[in-house]
Amino acid sequence: MEPFIKHTGLVAPLDRVNVDTDQMVPKQFLKLQTRQGYGRVLFYDWRYLPGEKPNPEFILNAPRYKSASVILARANFGCGSSREHAPWAILDYGFRAILAPSYADIFYNNCFKNGILPVTLSNEQIDELFARTERKEGYRVTVDLEQQVVTDDQGLRYSFEVDPFRRDCLLKGLDDIGLTLVHEPRISAFEAKNLKHPAMYEAVDVKHHSDSPQSARHN
Amino acid sequence: MAARTLYEKIWDAHVVREEPGQPTLIYIDRHLIHEGTSPQAFSGLKAAGRKVRRPELTFAVMDHSVSTKNRLLPVLDADARGQFEALERNCAETGVHLFDMNSKNQGIVHIIGPELGITQPGQTIVCGDSHTSTHGAFGALAFGIGTSEIEHVLATQCLTQFKSKTMKVEISGKRPQGVTAKDIILAVIGKIGIAGGNGYVFEYSGEAVRGLSMEGRMTMCNMSIEGGARAGMVAPDETTFAYMEGRPFVPRGKEFQGAVDFWQTLPSDRDAEYDDTLTLYARDLAPMVTWGTNPGMVTQVSDRVPDPASFSDPVDREAATRALVYMDLKPGTAIEDISLDRVFIGSCTNSRLEDLRAAAKVVAGKHVAKSLKQALVVPGSRVVKAEAEAEGLDKVFVAAGFEWRDAGCSMCIGMNDDVLLSGERSASTSNRNFEGRQGKGGRTHLVSPVMAAAAAIEGHFVDIRKWNNVDGAE
Numbered sequence A: 001m002e003p004f005i006k007h008t009g010l011v012a013p014l015d016r017v018n019v020d021t022d023q024m025v026p027k028q029f030l031k032l033q034t035r036q037g038y039g040r041v042l043f044y045d046w047r048y049l050p051g052e053k054p055n056p057e058f059i060l061n062a063p064r065y066k067s068a069s070v071i072l073a074r075a076n077f078g079c080g081s082s083r084e085h086a087p088w089a090i091l092d093y094g095f096r097a098i099l100a101p102s103y104a105d106i107f108y109n110n111c112f113k114n115g116i117l118p119v120t121l122s123n124e125q126i127d128e129l130f131a132r133t134e135r136k137e138g139y140r141v142t143v144d145l146e147q148q149v150v151t152d153d154q155g156l157r158y159s160f161e162v163d164p165f166r167r168d169c170l171l172k173g174l175d176d177i178g179l180t181l182v183h184e185p186r187i188s189a190f191e192a193k194n195l196k197h198p199a200m201y202e203a204v205d206v207k208h209h210s211d212s213p214q215s216a217r218h219n
Numbered sequence B: 001m002a003a004r005t006l007y008e009k010i011w012d013a014h015v016v017r018e019e020p021g022q023p024t025l026i027y028i029d030r031h032l033i034h035e036g037t038s039p040q041a042f043s044g045l046k047a048a049g050r051k052v053r054r055p056e057l058t059f060a061v062m063d064h065s066v067s068t069k070n071r072l073l074p075v076l077d078a079d080a081r082g083q084f085e086a087l088e089r090n091c092a093e094t095g096v097h098l099f100d101m102n103s104k105n106q107g108i109v110h111i112i113g114p115e116l117g118i119t120q121p122g123q124t125i126v127c128g129d130s131h132t133s134t135h136g137a138f139g140a141l142a143f144g145i146g147t148s149e150i151e152h153v154l155a156t157q158c159l160t161q162f163k164s165k166t167m168k169v170e171i172s173g174k175r176p177q178g179v180t181a182k183d184i185i186l187a188v189i190g191k192i193g194i195a196g197g198n199g200y201v202f203e204y205s206g207e208a209v210r211g212l213s214m215e216g217r218m219t220m221c222n223m224s225i226e227g228g229a230r231a232g233m234v235a236p237d238e239t240t241f242a243y244m245e246g247r248p249f250v251p252r253g254k255e256f257q258g259a260v261d262f263w264q265t266l267p268s269d270r271d272a273e274y275d276d277t278l279t280l281y282a283r284d285l286a287p288m289v290t291w292g293t294n295p296g297m298v299t300q301v302s303d304r305v306p307d308p309a310s311f312s313d314p315v316d317r318e319a320a321t322r323a324l325v326y327m328d329l330k331p332g333t334a335i336e337d338i339s340l341d342r343v344f345i346g347s348c349t350n351s352r353l354e355d356l357r358a359a360a361k362v363v364a365g366k367h368v369a370k371s372l373k374q375a376l377v378v379p380g381s382r383v384v385k386a387e388a389e390a391e392g393l394d395k396v397f398v399a400a401g402f403e404w405r406d407a408g409c410s411m412c413i414g415m416n417d418d419v420l421l422s423g424e425r426s427a428s429t430s431n432r433n434f435e436g437r438q439g440k441g442g443r444t445h446l447v448s449p450v451m452a453a454a455a456a457i458e459g460h461f462v463d464i465r466k467w468n469n470v471d472g473a474e
């Protein structure tokens, strides 16, 4: 994962609440087997007219937001499906940071696993950022994870909270799995201790049960 | 020890490592995967030269893109075929058990886990799918994860997690006739909004929840995520134990007794404290129908499509305005006057035997409206399908003009060829009415199985309480 330390970029405003991950990557693109290449399909149904012609009504297609790398969004961003294709698409499109008042849980998690920083700001701060983005073409902000601030060149300075552990992983671009594997002895000890726990950790006898005439009963 | 909730008991029992200021490492008992979100996890694992730590604790199934028409025909969609082949290969290479599309136990992942007894009380269960919350109906801690986390579980059988807050969602009193588990959960989401449960795990309780079958409890827990909650749970009780006994992956004999003894320790202690509480009174509930583009945009069947101007919050007003444009609905339209193009009875929310029985009872001896283009019944699993056929439900549906299909996700998500066309309107027993969810430009109204069945007969929504052959069971 690419570390995130500090990023300066053009802001693209997406003025809708509850943007769900079905909109970010519609289902027809969930059948691919890679993590790359989803940038083209980000917000597909909003972004394109039939024949994949850019829909001029959709904000990301406006020339002034071309090459934006920071999404400015509304509440509950990323709700719905757990598909990690959504953050893959956001990253692949070229976004590195998101500014919103709140996020859906799974999506928020998924961002950190992919080197995207979802910044949580207050509603008033988000409103102000929408106003500034609209006012000035080419409006840019700097998102600084080390200092935990969002700044612009007009003196705006908003500090934000982020969990210290997540911050650390993102700053260093750490591999989660590698971090957990350091605790392998603890995992083994846990398994040994709970091996006989009723119905919990005992190995399941898959071979014996698999596709045997099913015995699920009526109730 | 201090009084603890069901959630806290399961959490505590699964802590592998805890350090102040860091997320907790918790052990995962059961891991479910499907073809849609797992290929990248396996390739990541391979690229890093890592192994699957406990392949016998992961179960795989093909559900999202499978055809519900004919499994014997070759899969024509090359991308879907690629995913099926990848899942087969990945499972064969790592020793993960796969219920492939021809297995007699195949079905939607959240239907087969409980049905086969893979899902059990007290477990931690994860799956790369947000509706994993379904399994919480058994008193398990079950939640959806992303693909990076799938890879993490495959490699370590653990996850790093932050503890959630708890909300007790109490449905007090008895459920009125015609009001199902689906209506209860839609009412909850309507009340708190789709982000209302953010950061929480719900525990459903109260007389109306206790009175539900396991099927009904699964329907409620399934949609916890639509209220923003990480998970939903119901404390295990006699209903749970009776459901468990005899299922293929559940221990038998003395071991079963041991398991029940343990399960009985799980319910929240009497003085356990929750971070928040929500109480609804069952007597106030009615059959629900969504009118907008998220599950929180919902109202009672006897109501009308709301006027966006009636929302005090400007953000809600704006969202409602946009939703009505997408849904092509006018404020003030009576819900019962909304006519439909297709009806879908299926999905991990409402495709279990009890759902199909209830729907069949409504349509028996009647016929779907001529104006309808299609009425689909898609059993959640092949086990459900076989059981329904043994009771003759398939014949009831077919005689009434429904199509009777093989098991899969189908028109809940439209990843196979069961889709809503642009501009078409459906009554659907699934869980999401997002823009384009069932097909680009399609308009979805979420309802219970009996409401969907009655709507299919009339061609528009009807208040099921006026039909006297309905007991509202499930």
Ligand code: SF4
Residues within 6 Å of the ligand: B063, B064, B108, B109, B110, B129, B131, B347, B348, B349, B408, B409, B412, B413, B430, B431
């Ligand atoms: S039935 Fe629908 S909600 Fe359930 S797992 Fe399948 S696609 Fe997801």
